[in-house]
Amino acid sequence: MNRLGNATSPYLRQHADNPVHWREWDAAALDEARERDVPILLSVGYASCHWCHVMAHESFEDAATADQMNENFVCVKVDREERPDLDAVYMNATVAMTGQGGWPMTCFLTPGGEPFYCGTYYPKFPRGGMPSFTQLLTAITDTWHTRRDEVRQASTQAVEALRAQTAVLPDADLTITAELLDHAVAAVLRDEDDKHGGLGGAPKFPPSALLEGLLRHWERTGSTAVFDMVSRTAEAMARGGIYDQLRGGFARYSVDAAWVVPHFEKMLYDNAQLLRAYAHLARRSTSVLPESLSHRVARETVRFIVEDLGTEQGGFASALDADTHLEPGGPGVEGATYVWTPAELTGALGPIEGAWAAEFFGVTTAGNFEQGTSVLTRYSEPVTEKDDARLERIGAALRAARARRPQPERDDKVVTAWNGMAVTALAEAGSALGEPDWIAAAVRCARFLLAEHVVGERLRRASLGGVVGSAPGILEDYAWLVTGLLALHQATGELGWLEDAQRLLDKAIEHFADPEAPGSWFDTADDAETLVARPRDPIDGATPAGASSLAEALLTAAAASDPERAVRYRDLADRTLDRGAIVLARAPRSAGQWLAVAEAALRGPLQVAIATAESLGRPTELLTAARVAAPGGSVVLAAAPNAVPLLAHRPLIRDTDAAYICRGSVCDQPISTPEELRSALQRI
Numbered sequence: 001m002n003r004l005g006n007a008t009s010p011y012l013r014q015h016a017d018n019p020v021h022w023r024e025w026d027a028a029a030l031d032e033a034r035e036r037d038v039p040i041l042l043s044v045g046y047a048s049c050h051w052c053h054v055m056a057h058e059s060f061e062d063a064a065t066a067d068q069m070n071e072n073f074v075c076v077k078v079d080r081e082e083r084p085d086l087d088a089v090y091m092n093a094t095v096a097m098t099g100q101g102g103w104p105m106t107c108f109l110t111p112g113g114e115p116f117y118c119g120t121y122y123p124k125f126p127r128g129g130m131p132s133f134t135q136l137l138t139a140i141t142d143t144w145h146t147r148r149d150e151v152r153q154a155s156t157q158a159v160e161a162l163r164a165q166t167a168v169l170p171d172a173d174l175t176i177t178a179e180l181l182d183h184a185v186a187a188v189l190r191d192e193d194d195k196h197g198g199l200g201g202a203p204k205f206p207p208s209a210l211l212e213g214l215l216r217h218w219e220r221t222g223s224t225a226v227f228d229m230v231s232r233t234a235e236a237m238a239r240g241g242i243y244d245q246l247r248g249g250f251a252r253y254s255v256d257a258a259w260v261v262p263h264f265e266k267m268l269y270d271n272a273q274l275l276r277a278y279a280h281l282a283r284r285s286t287s288v289l290p291e292s293l294s295h296r297v298a299r300e301t302v303r304f305i306v307e308d309l310g311t312e313q314g315g316f317a318s319a320l321d322a323d324t325h326l327e328p329g330g331p332g333v334e335g336a337t338y339v340w341t342p343a344e345l346t347g348a349l350g351p352i353e354g355a356w357a358a359e360f361f362g363v364t365t366a367g368n369f370e371q372g373t374s375v376l377t378r379y380s381e382p383v384t385e386k387d388d389a390r391l392e393r394i395g396a397a398l399r400a401a402r403a404r405r406p407q408p409e410r411d412d413k414v415v416t417a418w419n420g421m422a423v424t425a426l427a428e429a430g431s432a433l434g435e436p437d438w439i440a441a442a443v444r445c446a447r448f449l450l451a452e453h454v455v456g457e458r459l460r461r462a463s464l465g466g467v468v469g470s471a472p473g474i475l476e477d478y479a480w481l482v483t484g485l486l487a488l489h490q491a492t493g494e495l496g497w498l499e500d501a502q503r504l505l506d507k508a509i510e511h512f513a514d515p516e517a518p519g520s521w522f523d524t525a526d527d528a529e530t531l532v533a534r535p536r537d538p539i540d541g542a543t544p545a546g547a548s549s550l551a552e553a554l555l556t557a558a559a560a561s562d563p564e565r566a567v568r569y570r571d572l573a574d575r576t577l578d579r580g581a582i583v584l585a586r587a588p589r590s591a592g593q594w595l596a597v598a599e600a601a602l603r604g605p606l607q608v609a610i611a612t613a614e615s616l617g618r619p620t621e622l623l624t625a626a627r628v629a630a631p632g633g634s635v636v637l638a639a640a641p642n643a644v645p646l647l648a649h650r651p652l653i654r655d656t657d658a659a660y661i662c663r664g665s666v667c668d669q670p671i672s673t674p675e676e677l678r679s680a681l682q683r684i
Contacts, residue, residue: 008462008469009079010411011047015056019066022077025086033074033111039144039151040113041073041137042090044105046081047411048252048265048319051121052104053332058124059133065124068134072141073108080105081318081415082462082471085524088535089162094118096161108140113532114155117143162533168517169538174581176574176598178220184588184595185217185226191589192229196258197236199589203263205253206237208273209544212632213595215280219631220599227284234281238297241368241375244338245361246399247308248300250274252322252542260368261375264335264408265322268309269543272421275301279429280632293381298429305422306441308410313452313466314444315414316422324408337405339373340398341365348401349394357394414463416453416473417543419445420480427487431627431636434619439491446488449481450500457507458525475523475546478508482553486560493639498560505557508550509572519575521547538583544593548583551576551597559607559635562645563665570664577601600633604663606684608677609646610638611670612657622659625674629681 003023004016015022023029025042033040043060045052059065069075080087080103087105093115095101100120107118117140122133131139144151174180188210191199198204211230218226237243240259242251249271251262278298285292291299309316323332340363346354357363363374382388423442430438452468453460459473459481485501488494511525514536523535523546538545554573558566577598583591584598600606608626619627623638630636637644641651650660650670658670659677661684671677 004077007079008413008464008467009047009082010409010413010464011045011052011079011081012077014047015060015077018056018060019063019070020060020075021066021070022075025076025078025083029074029076030111030113033109036074037111038073039116039140040109040111041069041075042078042086042105042107042109043076044078044080044087044090044107045103046079046319047409047413048267048321049103050263050265050322050332050334051102053323055104055121055133057331059122062124065134065137068137072137072144079413081411081413082469084461084474084476085528085531085535088523088537089531089533090115090118092162092165092533092535093158094120096158096165110151110155112155115158115532116151116154159532166533166536168514168520168536169579169582174578174585176577176581176584176601178602180581180584181217181595181598181602182221184584184591185214185223187588188214189225189229192233193257197229197233198257198259202257203253203255204257204259205542206242206250206270206274207233207589207592208270208277208542209540209596210589210592211277212273212280213592213599215277215284216596216599216632219284220603230277230281234278234294234297238278238293239377239379241377243297244304245376245378246395246402247304248297248302249304249308250301260377262335263322264338266304266308266320267418267542268305268316268318268415269418269421271301271305271309272418272425273543275305275425275429276421279425279432283432283628295433298433299435302426302429302435302438302441305426306438310441311412311414313414313463314448315419315463316445318411318413318415318418320410321408324406326406335369335373335375337402337408339367339369339375341367341373344401345398349397353390353394353397356390357398360391360394412464414448414453416449416459416461416477417480417549419449420477420482420484421543423449423484424480424487427484427491431491431619434624439488442484442488442491446481446484446497453481454504457503458511459504459507472525472528474525475508475512475521476543476549478504478512479546479549479553482508483549483556486553486556489560489644490635490637493637493644495639495644498644501553501557502561502565505553505569508553512546512550513572517579519572519577519579521550521576538580539587539590540583540593541590547576548580548591548593548597551580552593552600555597555601555605555633556635559605560637560644560646562648566645573597573601596633603631603633603684606630606634606681607646607660607662608634608636608681609650609660609662609667610636610657611641611647611650611652611660612638613640613652613655614638614657620657621674622657622671622677625677626659626681629678631681631684 004012102120242254242259242262278294282295324336342358361376367374426438426442461471482501485497489497514520558569580594626636661668
C-alpha cells in the first residue's frame with residue numbers, strides 16, 4: 001500500500017495516489033527490505049522539479065511499472081528539501097558513479113542503505129543510449145538475484161568513497177587575510193560573462209551569496225572593477241526574463257546566457273539571498289531616478305516573498321512550481337502562467353496599450369520562448385512621469401489578467417533554514433531602506449518558527465500547515481535561524497531576539513561540532529539517524545554551506561554578546577573561517593558565503609552601538625544614518641544604555657543620543673550627529 005497520504009511534505013503527497021507502494025524513509029523500510037531480501041529503490045526529488053513530474057507521469061503513475069517496482073523492491077520516496085541529509089549522501093554517490101547529478105535521483109540500495117547503483121531520470125522508453133526505467137528495474141533485479149557478490153563489492157566501494165568525501169577539510173596552513181580574499185575575488189572576476197553579466201555560460205544561475213560577498217569586498221577595497229561586476233550582473237538579471245517583471249521574484253536559473261528564458265520554478269532561498277544583495281546594492285546606488293533599479297527589485301521581491309509565498313501561520317512556503325496544469329489531471333506545461341503573445345496583450349489591454357506593452361516588455365510574434373510566446377523582459381525605464389503612470393496601469397491590468405490563468409502549484413512546506421534566510425533579508429532590507437512593514441513580516445515569521453519549529457530546545461527541519469514534521473534540523477537550519485534572530489535583534493533593539501539566538505547557537509555548537517577538528521562542523525547532529533556516512537559539505541551551492549552559514553551566525557553573535565560568550569563565539573568563528581580558507585583559495589566561485597563572512601571578519605566586524613533614549617522600534621537620525629552608511633556585515637543597534645550587551649557601559653552624552661563605532665572591544669570617541677557618523681563610517 002502507498003503510505004504517503006499523511007506526509008508533511010507536499011512533494012510526497014503528490015505521489016500519494018501513485019500505484020507504487022511508496023513509503024517514507026525510516027528504519028521500518030530498511031527492515032522490510034531485509035525481511036523480503038530485496039533492494040531499496042530510493043527516489044529523491046522535490047515539489048517544483050520539472051523532470052521529477054515527468055518521470056512520475058511516465059513511470060510512477062503507470063500500473064505495470066508500479067507492479068514491477070512493488071514486487072521487486074521496497075520503494076522509498078524522499079523530499080530532498082525535507083531530508084537534505086539523505087539527499088547529500090546519495091547525491092554524492094550518484095555523482096561518484098555517473099559523473100553527474102540532478103533530480104529526480106534514482107538509487108538502488110542494499111537493506112543496510114548502501115548504494116550500489118545510482119542515476120537520475122530514466123525515460124519510459126529507451127532513447128539516446130539510455131535504457132528505459134523498466135529495463136533498468138529488470139537488470140537490477142537480475143543482478144540482485146544472480147550476482148550478489150557484485151552488489152556487495154559495488155556497495156562497499158561506494159560507502160568507502162562516501163566516507164572519504166566527508167572527511168574534515170585538510171589543514172592547508174591558510175588563514176583569512178586580505179591577500180587571500182583579493183586572490184579569490186580576482187579569480188571570480190576572470191569568470192565574468194562581460195556581455196551578459198553573471199558567471200559562465202548557459203544554463204546560468206544567479207550568484208546569490210557571491211553578490212553579497214563581492215559588495216562587502218568592494219566596500220573594504222574600493223575596487224571599481226568589483227562594483228561594476230556586481231552592478232552589471234544585478235541589472236542584467238533584473239531586466240531579463242529570469243526576473244518576474246509583473247510580480248517580482250527570481251526564477252531558479254536561466255536556460256540561456258542572457259538571462260532571458262528561465263526555468264520557471266521560483267524558490268524562497270534564491271529570493272531571500274537575492275533580496276539581501278539587492279537591498280545592500282540599493283543602499284549604495286547613486287541613481288537620480290525616484291527609485292533605483294536595485295531598490296525597485298528589492299521592493300518587488302519583498303512583495304513576492306510576502307504575498308506569494310507567505311503562509312497563514314506567518315512563515316514562507318518553499319517554492320512555486322515550474323509547471324502549470326492547464327487542465328485538471330493533465331500534464332504540467334512549463335511557464336504557461338507567465339508567457340504572453342502580442343494577441344494576449346491586446347486582449348488584456350486593448351490595441352493601443354497592448355502594442356505599447358508588447359514593445360516595452362519585448363513581446364513579439366516570433367516569441368523568445370516556445371510556440372510563439374514570450375517571457376517578459378524590461379530593458380528600459382519609463383522616460384516621463386506620464387509613461388511611469390502608464391506602466392503602473394498596464395502592470396496592474398496584466399497582473400489581474402495573469403491571476404485569472406491557471407497557477408503553478410505552491411510547495412507550502414516551511415523550511416527552517418530558508419525561512420531564516422528570509423527573516424535575515426527582510427530585517428536587513430527593512431532596516432536599510434526604511435520599511436517597517438518588512439521588519440514586521442520578519443518578526444511574524446521568526447515568532448512562528450520559535451513557537452512551532454523548536455521542539456524540546458531543538459529545531460525541526462520543516463512544517464506544513466502549521467504542523468511540524470519529524471525530520472530534525474540540520475546545521476543550516478540552526479545557522480540561518482540564529483542569523484535571522486540576530487538581524488531582528490539589530491532591527492528592533494529587543495534583547496529577547498539575542499537570547500533566543502544564543503540558546504539555539506549553543507545547541508548547534510553542542511551537537512554539530514567535530515570534537516576532533518575544532519572549527520569543522522557536520523551537517524547532521526551527533527544524535528541524528530546514522531546513515532552510511534555523516535555528511536558535511538563545505539561548498540556554497542544554491543544555498544550556502546552549513547559551515548559557512550554558521551560562521552556568520554558565530555561572528556555576528558560574538559559582536560552582539562556579552563564578553564564571556566563573545567570570546568567563545570569569536571574563537572569558533574575564526575577557527576571555522578580558517579577551515580574554510582581553502583575553499584576560498586581553490587574554489588572561490590563556490591565560496592560566496594565564505595567570502596561575505598570573511599570580509600566582515602576582516603573589518604572587525606564593525607559595530608555601531610547607538611545609545612538612545614527613544615523607545616524601541618523608533619529609528620533615530622543616528623540609527624538611520626548608520627544603517628545606510630555602515631558596510632555589509634556590520635552590527636548596527638540602537639537601545640537604551642545597558643539594555644543589551646552591545647550598549648553595556650555606553651551612556652548618552654549630555655542627555656543626547658550617542659553612536660559608538662567599535663571593533664571588538666576597541667571603540668572610537670562617541671559621535672552625536674548623523675553627519676559626523678556618516679563621515680566616520682566613510683573613512684573606515
